[in-house]
Amino acid sequence: MNDYQQFLSERKNKKVVFTNGCFDILHRGHISYLNEAKSLGDILVLGLNSDESVKRLKGPTRPVNNEQDRKFVLENLKSIDYVFIFTEDTPYNLISKIKPDILVKGGDWKIDQIVGSDIVLSYGGEVKSLNFIDGFSTTKTINKINSTSK
Numbered sequence: 001m002n003d004y005q006q007f008l009s010e011r012k013n014k015k016v017v018f019t020n021g022c023f024d025i026l027h028r029g030h031i032s033y034l035n036e037a038k039s040l041g042d043i044l045v046l047g048l049n050s051d052e053s054v055k056r057l058k059g060p061t062r063p064v065n066n067e068q069d070r071k072f073v074l075e076n077l078k079s080i081d082y083v084f085i086f087t088e089d090t091p092y093n094l095i096s097k098i099k100p101d102i103l104v105k106g107g108d109w110k111i112d113q114i115v116g117s118d119i120v121l122s123y124g125g126e127v128k129s130l131n132f133i134d135g136f137s138t139t140k141t142i143n144k145i146n147s148t149s150k
Helices: 003-010 028-039 051-058 067-075 092-098 117-122 138-148
Strands: 016-021 043-049 082-086 102-106 126-130
Touching: 003 043, 003 082, 016 028, 016 092, 028 043, 028 126, 043 051, 043 067, 043 092, 067 082, 082 092, 092 117, 102 117, 117 126
Parallel strands: 016 043, 016 102, 043 082, 102 126
Antiparallel strands: none
């Protein structure tokens, strides 16, 4: 049975939470965010940007870690139940397939700007913008590493 089939059989009578992102270099802010997302339901599904979509969104030097390595790390966090890689720039198609009860993004997103909010709200689901912990950023981490290696 593949992961998607397993997810479908497990989701019955459970509250499914969905989030997405690149999650290139994990930091404390990511972990806090994912723990909070998980606390909202029973199953946390994470849509992970493919390497190609990260390059399109973040530039030619990203991601630092390839999609299979990022997926492995994320799958081994206790807060995450399923990781599905998507190749598009947004998880819109994946959200329409997963049909989460709750869609979450970080605090820098307004509810009406969250990709897939229209889908989730159309069937009575919830869309939430979770607070970030200030001072944590993958880009800042990469810049710090680059500046200390010169």
